[in-house]
Amino acid sequence: MPIKTENKSTLKLPTQTERVIQSALDTVPVEHLRGLSRIVLVDYIIPDSRISIPSISELPGLYHPRVGRDQPWIEIAVSVLLPTQGFFKRLAARLNYKANLAGVIFSLQAQHYYLTLSHGIKKHQYEGAIRSYMEKYHDLWREQQGGWRSRLFKPFRPYLDKWARKLRTKYEAEQKRRQAN
Numbered sequence: 001m002p003i004k005t006e007n008k009s010t011l012k013l014p015t016q017t018e019r020v021i022q023s024a025l026d027t028v029p030v031e032h033l034r035g036l037s038r039i040v041l042v043d044y045i046i047p048d049s050r051i052s053i054p055s056i057s058e059l060p061g062l063y064h065p066r067v068g069r070d071q072p073w074i075e076i077a078v079s080v081l082l083p084t085q086g087f088f089k090r091l092a093a094r095l096n097y098k099a100n101l102a103g104v105i106f107s108l109q110a111q112h113y114y115l116t117l118s119h120g121i122k123k124h125q126y127e128g129a130i131r132s133y134m135e136k137y138h139d140l141w142r143e144q145q146g147g148w149r150s151r152l153f154k155p156f157r158p159y160l161d162k163w164a165r166k167l168r169t170k171y172e173a174e175q176k177r178r179q180a181n
Contacts, residue, residue, distance in 0.1 A: 004038040009078045011043060014097055024102040025109075027141040032113045037071035039105070045077045061104040063111040072116065074108045076101070102141050106134040 005021055007013065021039060045059050060080040066072045081100050083089045093100075110133040114126055121129055143150060153160075 003033065003036055006038055006040045009041045009043050011078050011082060011084075013041070013078060013082075014094070016098070017041070017101070020098045020101050021105060023145065024105045024141055027137050027144065028106070028109055032109065032117065035066070035072055035116060036074070036109070036112050038073045040073060040075045041078050042075060043077065043079045045075055060100075061108045063108045063115075065112075065115060072112055074105070074112070076104055076108075098145070099138075099142070103134065103138055106137050106141070110134050110137075 003025060005018055007017075025033065045062050058080060060077055062075045062077075064070075064073050064075060081097060081104070082093050107130060110130040113133065114121055114129055118129075
């Protein structure tokens with residue numbers, strides 16, 4: 001059964017939103033999507049009595065697990081992905097919209113997979129498992145979507161990753177040094 005996409009947002013969405021959602025879902029194996037019924041695009045995520053998060057208006061997505069007879073579904077806040085204030089914020093959000101939307105879909109779908117279909121994972125292991133699942137499928141999706149630029153830079157990717165790890169360790173060492181002072 002295909003997953004329905006419902007647009008309940010009042011904002012004007014980029015033209016290829018449905019295609020991005022479908023391509024992200026096509027990247028994930030079909031058996032990982034079992035039971036997921038729909039994806040709802042809304043302006044903001046409305047606070048629920050079950051959720052006690054102080055900054056829920058900044059939440060980009062929310063996974064709703066199965067409750068009673070209602071199948072699990074995903075809710076995505078479009079206004080968080082496409083801010084309306086500031087020219088440069090809007091420009092950066094539009095340029096990164098597809099990747100951010102796919103990332104939100106992968107993280108919420110990973111929650112669905114690990115909470116309902118995967119067994120043998122303890123509660124304290126969920127965050128790391130979900131993060132690695134999301135990164136794996138986001139990389140696959142990015143390679144499928146990439147054009148000539150991704151093919152051009154693919155040979156340089158290991159060197160860029162190594163450089164990024166080195167910069168990250170330098171940054172973390174600097175942060176530790178600052179906290180010690």
